[in-house]
Amino acid sequence: METILNYFETIPPPHRMILIVSGLTLFWIIEGFMPLFKFNYKKWRHAIPNLFFNLTLILVNIPLAFMLLKTADWVVKEDFGIINWLPEMPLWLYSIFGLVLMDFFGAYLPHFIEHKVKPLWMVHLVHHTDHKVDTTTANRHHPIESVIRFFFTLFGVFVVGAPIGLVFLYQSLSVLATQFSHANIKLPKKVDNVISYVLVSPDMHKVHHHYRMPYTDSNYGNIFSVWDRLLGTFMKLDTKDIIYGVDVFPDEKQNSNIKDLLIQPFQKYQKPTFNPDEG
Numbered sequence: 001m002e003t004i005l006n007y008f009e010t011i012p013p014p015h016r017m018i019l020i021v022s023g024l025t026l027f028w029i030i031e032g033f034m035p036l037f038k039f040n041y042k043k044w045r046h047a048i049p050n051l052f053f054n055l056t057l058i059l060v061n062i063p064l065a066f067m068l069l070k071t072a073d074w075v076v077k078e079d080f081g082i083i084n085w086l087p088e089m090p091l092w093l094y095s096i097f098g099l100v101l102m103d104f105f106g107a108y109l110p111h112f113i114e115h116k117v118k119p120l121w122m123v124h125l126v127h128h129t130d131h132k133v134d135t136t137t138a139n140r141h142h143p144i145e146s147v148i149r150f151f152f153t154l155f156g157v158f159v160v161g162a163p164i165g166l167v168f169l170y171q172s173l174s175v176l177a178t179q180f181s182h183a184n185i186k187l188p189k190k191v192d193n194v195i196s197y198v199l200v201s202p203d204m205h206k207v208h209h210h211y212r213m214p215y216t217d218s219n220y221g222n223i224f225s226v227w228d229r230l231l232g233t234f235m236k237l238d239t240k241d242i243i244y245g246v247d248v249f250p251d252e253k254q255n256s257n258i259k260d261l262l263i264q265p266f267q268k269y270q271k272p273t274f275n276p277d278e279g
Helices: 002-009 013-033 043-077 091-116 118-128 143-160 164-182 189-195 202-208 226-230 258-266
Strands: none
Touching (some): 013 043, 013 164, 043 143, 043 258, 091 143, 091 226, 118 258, 164 202, 189 202
16 A cells, blocks of 8 residues: 555656546446447547547646645645544545545535535536446536635545545545546446445436435445445436436536536526425
């Protein structure tokens, strides 16, 4: 574990980029062999706006990365944060506990809040208006959301007390996990179910992308499923009943246009309400 943390502590930016591209490529290929839904679409054309937002995510995070480094160095120097206040433990346990906590503050918490606070929901909608969810949807986030999520991650580093090696390991695992959970792949039901007891599985996260409440407001987790299970936001829905998109933005063509997606958060609409006839 020490070797892994040492590597991520000084991981070169090109290596991080290789991890992102490799994960995207791997799940892209697997989707072709074992798709959950047989979409009638031109895969590359669908990917263009999603990859654009993947790029904006990187461009947002690069200039802000120094803040993660400074914060991580400070918490280590001052012995500050949850994992630094706990009794001494093996490095592997320390790392797992730190990753689980970082996943809460850096992913689950901002995701939950984005669904509950209307201005943030308006920004987050760009992610939900994809009608053909696949691995390229993973980081389809409006640049404003990328900034919001960065500062939640920064807050997580401060509260958790994570060293920079653990922070960069978390970020790398987070990208791979979200590429996996969004991938349009069909796993055997039992396998997916077993995975979902620890990690966010593809079927588990697809429920979150169903266009109707209350399923849209469930399964917020990114890497670990523990927070959804502990906090009562875990839900199941048969994948054959899942319909992607958001009912207030039904125009698939508009939801595939970069220009329209960039201004989407500033348009007027109302958040969908729970239909008692569903579930």
